[in-house]
Amino acid sequence: MNRMKAFTLTSFLAFILVLSACSSESGGNSGDSEASEDSVTLTIGSWRTEDKASYQKIIDKFNEENPDINVEFKPSKNTEYNTILNTALQSGEGPDIIHLRPYTPGIELADAGYLEPLDDLEGLDQYPDETLAASKGSDDKHYGVPLNMSTTQMFYNKKMFEEMGLEEPQTWDEFMALNEKIKKEGTTPIALGTKEGWLLSLSHGIIGPAHYGGNEFVDQITAGETDFTSDEFQSSIDAMDELKQFFPENYEGLGMEDIRTMFFTGDAAMFPLGSWEIEVLREMNPDLELGFFPIPSAVGKEPTITTWVDGSYAINASSEHKDAAKKFLQFMTTEEFGTMFTEEFKMISAIPGIESEDELVNALGKAAEEQSTPYMMLVHFAGGNPSTKATIETELQGMYLGERTPEEVAKTVQESAQSWYEPLQK
Incomplete structure (x- = not known):
C-alpha cells in the first residue's frame, strides 16, 4: 500500500513537471523572463523634491507607449543637489537623466564632458534660440531639452x-x-x-x-x-x-x-x-x-x-541606457507632455504655444511672450x-x-x- 502511495505521488510530481515545461514552451514564464531582460531602468536626478507625485503621473503617461522603460524620479534636497550631482559625475556615475540648472552651471557640465549631445533629438527645432541657449555648450552643441519658463x-x-x-x-x-x-x-x-x-x-x-x-x-x-x-x-x-x-x-x-x-x-x-x-x-x-x-x-x-529658462533635462554621458533616455527626452518635447506639465505643475511650459486652463498661469505666459x-x-x-x-x-x-x-x-x-x-x- 505504501508502494502504491509512493508511486502515485511520484507520478503526480512528474505530471506537474511536464505541465510546467509545456507552459514554458507555450510562452508563459518565458515571456515574462524576456520582458524582464529587455526592460531598462532610468533614473532622473532633480532638485524638485516637492514634484515627485506629479512626475509619477508624467512617467505613467510615458509608460503607456514605453512599458519596457522603467523611470524612477529621484530628487535631492535643493541645497544639496549640486554637490551630490557633481560628486557622482566626477566618479563616472550619477542619474541617467539630469535636471540641469540653467545657463552657467548646466553649460559647465556640458563643457566638462559630462553630458551627451542632443542635436539629433527630434523636436528641439521648435524652441527659440534664446530658450535653447540655457543649455547650449561652448561647442555650440545642444545638451538639454528646455523644461519650463x-x-x-x-x-x-x-x-x-x-x-x-x-x-x-x-x-x-x-x-x-x-x-x-x-x-x-x-x-x-x-x-x-x-x-x-x-x-x-x-x-x-x-x-x-x-x-x-x-x-x-x-x-x-x-x-x-x-x-x-x-x-x-x-x-x-x-x-x-x-x-x-x-x-x-x-x-x-x-x-x-x-x-x-x-x-x-x-x-x-x-x-x-x-x-x-x-x-x-x-x-x-x-x-x-x-x-x-x-x-x-x-x-x-x-x-x-x-x-x-528655469531648467532643462540632459542625458548623462556615462549612462548605459542612452537610447532609452533619449526616448524619454523625446517625449518631453511633445505637445502632450507640455500640456500635461502645465496643468500638473501650474508652470509655463518651454514648448511654444502651450496654454493653461489656469487663468493666472495663462496670463503670466502671455505677459512673458509680450513683455x-x-x-x-x-x-x-x-x-x-x-x-x-x-x-x-x-x-x-x-x-x-x-x-x-x-x-x-x-x-x-x-x-x-x-x-x-x-x-x-x-
Missing part, C-alpha cells in the same frame, strides 16, 4: 487691494504712492527679507529693468557698450535701497519661509517672487486671491516681466568666482545692513563682471 513679477492680494481701494499701478510714481497708502493702512506693503541672498538678485531682476530700461540696456551691457557703474544701472540699485522703507520690520533677519508666510496670511499686500510660488501659495491658503502686475517703468519704457526681459544676472552674469550674480547678492545684503552704499554696490558688481566677462574688459 519661469517669470518674476509683483504678486498681490486681490482682496486686500479691493478693500483698500487700490489698483494696479501704471507708472513708477503710482507704484510708490501705492506703497505709501498700504503702509499708512498699517499693513506691510512688500513681503521681502534680505537674509537669503538669492532673494535679492531675484528682486533686483524684477525692480531693476524699470530703471535701467529693460532689453535695450541688457543688449548694451552684454556687448560692452556700457557697464554697471552707468547712471542707468546705478538708479536700479538706488531704487532697491529706496524700497526698504516698505519692507517688513526686521527684514534683515527674514528668509523665504518668513516672507511667504507673511503674504499668504495677509500680513503683507505684495510679494515679489516667481511663478513657481503659485501652487505653494494656494496650498497654504486656498482662499488667497492672487493677482500680479509687471513693475511699471520709471524711464518711460514698457513694463516688463522678467523671464528665463519679456531676461533675468540679466542669471542669464548673462552667473560667471566668475564668486559669480557676479553672487556678488550683487552679498553687496545688496551689505547695503541693507548699512555697511555698503548703493554706489559701492554698483562699483563692486562692475569689478566682478570685469574680472571675467570679456566685453567689459575692452
Whole structure:
C-alpha cells in the first residue's frame, strides 16, 4: 500500500513537471523572463523634491507607449543637489537623466564632458534660440531639452487691494504712492527679507529693468557698450535701497519661509517672487486671491516681466541606457507632455504655444511672450568666482545692513563682471 502511495505521488510530481515545461514552451514564464531582460531602468536626478507625485503621473503617461522603460524620479534636497550631482559625475556615475540648472552651471557640465549631445533629438527645432541657449555648450552643441519658463513679477492680494481701494499701478510714481497708502493702512506693503541672498538678485531682476530700461540696456551691457557703474544701472540699485522703507520690520533677519508666510496670511499686500510660488501659495491658503502686475517703468519704457529658462533635462554621458533616455527626452518635447506639465505643475511650459486652463498661469505666459526681459544676472552674469550674480547678492545684503552704499554696490558688481566677462574688459 505504501508502494502504491509512493508511486502515485511520484507520478503526480512528474505530471506537474511536464505541465510546467509545456507552459514554458507555450510562452508563459518565458515571456515574462524576456520582458524582464529587455526592460531598462532610468533614473532622473532633480532638485524638485516637492514634484515627485506629479512626475509619477508624467512617467505613467510615458509608460503607456514605453512599458519596457522603467523611470524612477529621484530628487535631492535643493541645497544639496549640486554637490551630490557633481560628486557622482566626477566618479563616472550619477542619474541617467539630469535636471540641469540653467545657463552657467548646466553649460559647465556640458563643457566638462559630462553630458551627451542632443542635436539629433527630434523636436528641439521648435524652441527659440534664446530658450535653447540655457543649455547650449561652448561647442555650440545642444545638451538639454528646455523644461519650463519661469517669470518674476509683483504678486498681490486681490482682496486686500479691493478693500483698500487700490489698483494696479501704471507708472513708477503710482507704484510708490501705492506703497505709501498700504503702509499708512498699517499693513506691510512688500513681503521681502534680505537674509537669503538669492532673494535679492531675484528682486533686483524684477525692480531693476524699470530703471535701467529693460532689453535695450541688457543688449548694451552684454556687448560692452556700457557697464554697471552707468547712471542707468546705478538708479536700479538706488531704487532697491529706496524700497526698504516698505519692507517688513526686521527684514534683515527674514528668509523665504518668513516672507511667504507673511503674504499668504495677509500680513503683507505684495510679494515679489516667481511663478513657481503659485501652487505653494494656494496650498497654504486656498482662499488667497492672487493677482500680479509687471513693475511699471520709471524711464518711460514698457513694463516688463522678467523671464528665463528655469531648467532643462540632459542625458548623462556615462549612462548605459542612452537610447532609452533619449526616448524619454523625446517625449518631453511633445505637445502632450507640455500640456500635461502645465496643468500638473501650474508652470509655463518651454514648448511654444502651450496654454493653461489656469487663468493666472495663462496670463503670466502671455505677459512673458509680450513683455519679456531676461533675468540679466542669471542669464548673462552667473560667471566668475564668486559669480557676479553672487556678488550683487552679498553687496545688496551689505547695503541693507548699512555697511555698503548703493554706489559701492554698483562699483563692486562692475569689478566682478570685469574680472571675467570679456566685453567689459575692452
